[in-house]
Structures are given as structure tokens and as C-alpha cells.
Amino acid sequence: xxxxxxxxxxxxxxxxxxxxxxxxxxxxxxxxxxxxxxxxxxxxxxxxxxxxxxxxxxxxxxxxxxxxxxxxxxxxxxxxxxxxxxxxxxxxxxxxxxxxxxxxxxxxxxxxxxxxxxxxxxxxxxxxxxxxxxxxxxxxxxxxxxxxxxxxxxxxxxxxxxxxxxxxxxxxxxxxxxxxxxxxxxxxxxxxxxxxxxxxxxxxxxxxxxxxxxxxxxxxxxxxxxxxxxxxxxxxxxxxxxxxxxxxxxxxxxxxxxxxxxxxxxxxxxxxxxxxxxxxxxxxxxxxxxxxxxxxxxxxxxxxxxxxxxxxxxxxxxxxxxxxxxxxxxxxxxxxxxxxxxxxxxxxxxxxxxxxxxxxxxxxxxxxxxxxxxxx
Numbered sequence: 001x002x003x004x005x006x007x008x009x010x011x012x013x014x015x016x017x018x019x020x021x022x023x024x025x026x027x028x029x030x031x032x033x034x035x036x037x038x039x040x041x042x043x044x045x046x047x048x049x050x051x052x053x054x055x056x057x058x059x060x061x062x063x064x065x066x067x068x069x070x071x072x073x074x075x076x077x078x079x080x081x082x083x084x085x086x087x088x089x090x091x092x093x094x095x096x097x098x099x100x101x102x103x104x105x106x107x108x109x110x111x112x113x114x115x116x117x118x119x120x121x122x123x124x125x126x127x128x129x130x131x132x133x134x135x136x137x138x139x140x141x142x143x144x145x146x147x148x149x150x151x152x153x154x155x156x157x158x159x160x161x162x163x164x165x166x167x168x169x170x171x172x173x174x175x176x177x178x179x180x181x182x183x184x185x186x187x188x189x190x191x192x193x194x195x196x197x198x199x200x201x202x203x204x205x206x207x208x209x210x211x212x213x214x215x216x217x218x219x220x221x222x223x224x225x226x227x228x229x230x231x232x233x234x235x236x237x238x239x240x241x242x243x244x245x246x247x248x249x250x251x252x253x254x255x256x257x258x259x260x261x262x263x264x265x266x267x268x269x270x271x272x273x274x275x276x277x278x279x280x281x282x283x284x285x286x287x288x289x290x291x292x293x294x295x296x297x298x299x300x301x302x303x304x305x306x307x308x309x310x311x312x313x314x315x316x317x318x319x320x321x322x323x324x325x326x327x328x329x330x331x332x333x334x335x336x337x338x339x340x341x342x343x344x345x346x347x348x349x350x351x352x353x354x355x356x357x358x359x360x361x362x363x364x365x366x367x368x369x370x371x372x373x374x375x376x
């Protein structure tokens with residue numbers, strides 16, 4: 001049991017969770033006020049502070065348990081009254097928002113506010129040591145008592161939403177991968193499975209001919225030629241499947257581009273991105289290669305802060321517009337190869353598309369266009 005307790009202490013007060021324990025430095029104030037512990041009241045104050053430290057520890061170990069938080073609020077009232085320390089409300093103020101149960105949050109929040117008013121009322125009306133200059137700090141502590149639980153609750157809900165989104169994305173990614181594996185399995189079964197069955201049948205047939213009538217070599221040769229043709233067709237089919245798997249989509253390129261631009265402190269904004277999922281794979285493959293090259297140029301040369309990408313689908317063409325707010329360059333004086341732009345032109349022209357590049361001191365605008373039919 002002692003070992004488990006020490007492990008929990010290490011878990012809370014390690015370097016990564018130092019901010020959880022640093023608040024305990026505020027306990028130096030009531031400890032200093034109670035020193036030396038030469039009276040029963042001061043000794044009780046010391047015991048309350050020690051009990052508070054263990055309760056504070058249990059709150060984090062039990063993931064902000066409502067019971068331990070209620071005990072902490074009671075201890076805050078006792079220590080606050082005994083040492084005239086309204087600042088003690090800062091301890092539970094931040095923790096209350098992270099309590100798991102929404103029902104308990106309201107109860108703890110009300111109890112927390114009541115505890116602060118009890119401490120202030122005792123100092124003001126019973127102990128009567130409340131000076132005029134103390135009102136400023138009292139108002140500040142009151143604002144902390146009111147707003148800190150709401151702020152921490154908002155942070156907790158935001159963290160939960162972010163976690164849910166991340167988990168949903170992970171589940172979606174796993175499902176997409178599973179769907180892709182199933183699609184590949186169906187393609188292989190529907191195409192190669194039938195071809196291999198036919199090869200096996202023709203091979204068995206050729207063997208039977210050789211065993212029963214070795215003189216019918218023409219028929220055997222015909223079967224072998226058909227087997228060879230089918231094998232070559234299947235080989236090309238496998239190559240096409242592999243090529244299709246290796247080709248990048250706009251979505252995958254956008255994910256990598258977003259990370260790279262973020263590293264370069266450039267914000268990526270897109271419009272109509274969702275519609276690209278319905279674009280043909282051949283179109284996406286060409287645009288993906290051109291877009292990746294354009295992003296590389298933006299990171300290396302533009303000194304931009306934003307990159308805007310607009311996707312457009314019309315009856316006669318597909319179009320991707322890429323704009324950055326960088327320093328631009330002289331399109332007439334700069335060689336295309338200097339910025340790798342020749343590769344973009346060649347890819348698009350090869351399939352009947354075109355690239356329009358305009359640049360000035362306000363930034364660079366790249367428009368990539370591919371035909372809807374014909375060349376692709």
C-alpha cells in the first residue's frame with residue numbers, strides 16, 4: 001500500500017505534472033502565519049494543512065472525485081477561517097471544472113461560492129480584522145472563485161470534444177483502410193481469380209492432349225499461346241492495380257501539405273475541398289503531383305503567411321487555384337526551372353491541361369486546369 005501511495009505521488013509531482021504541485025507553495029502563507037506551533041489552535045491549523053495536502057493529492061489520483069473535492073472545500077473553509085486566508089479558494093476553484101459528473105459540478109460550484117462567502121463573512125463580521133485596503137484583493141479572489149470553475153469546465157469540454165474528434169478520425173481512418181483492403185480483394189478475385197482458373201483448365205487440357213494424342217501438337221500449341229496471352233494480360237492488370245495503389249490522391253497530398261505549411265508557419269485554407277473525392281483518380285493524380293510541387297515552392301521561396309486553395313468542377317474542366325500572399329517573383333525574368341515550374345507545365349500539357357502562373361509583390365496565383373474529357 002505504501003509503495004502504491006509513493007508511486008501515485010511520483011505520478012502527480014513528476015516533471016510533466018509540475019503545475020499540479022506548484023500551487024501547494026501557497027500553503028507557505030498559512031504555515032508562516034501559524035509558526036511557531038506553540039498553541040493548540042496553531043497545532044490544529046498545522047494538522048488541517050497536512051490533511052489538505054493529502055486531500056489535494058487524492059483529488060488528482062481519483063480524477064477529481066466529487067467526494068474528495070467536497071472535503072477539500074470544507075478544509076478550505078476551516079483553514080481560511082483559522083488563518084484569515086480567503087486565497088485558499090484558489091485551490092478548488094480550478095479543480096471543480098474538471099469533475100467528471102455534470103450533476104456534481106453544479107453542487108460543487110455552489111458549495112465553492114458559499115465557502116468563499118463564509119470565509120469573507122467570518123473575517124468581516126466575526127473576527128473584524130477586515131481593513132479598507134483588503135477589499136481590492138477580496139474582489140479579485142471573488143472573481144477567481146466565480147470564473148475559474150467555469151473556465152476550467154469549458155477547457156475540459158473542449159478537451160473532450162477534441163478527443164472525440166480525434167477518436168472519430170482514427171475510427172474513420174481504420175474503416176477506410178478496411179474498405180480499401182476489401183476493394184482490392186474483390187478486384188483481385190473478380191479479375192485474376194477467373195484468369196488463373198482459365199489458365200489451370202487450359203494447362204490440364206494441354207496435358208491430356210499430350211498424353212492421349214501426342215501428334216496434335218498444333219492444338220497443344222494453341223492452348224499454350226492462349227495461356228501465354230492470358231498471363232501477359234494478368235501481368236499488366238497487376239501492374240495497373242499497383243500503379244493505382246501508388247498514385248496519390250488530393251486528400252493525402254493536402255494532409256502532408258497542411259503539416260509542412262504549418263511547420264513553415266503558413267496557414268492553409270481551402271474551398272470546395274469535399275467535392276474532390278468524386279474526381280477521377282487520373283485527375284487527382286496529376287493535380288496531386290502539381291500541387292505538391294507548388295507547395296514546395298511556396299515554402300521555399302514565397303515568405304507567405306497564408307495559402308488559399310480553391311477547387312472547381314465545371315462541365316468542361318477541373319481546376320485548382322492556388323494563391324499565396326508572399327513576396328512573389330518576376331515570371332518573365334525567372335527561369336521556369338528555377339522554381340521547378342517546368343515540371344508542372346509538362347505534367348499538365350501531357351494530358352491536355354495548362355498552368356497559368358501570375359505573380360507580383362502581393363503574392364503568386366497558380367491556376368491548374370485539366371479537361372473533363374478527351375486527354376484523360
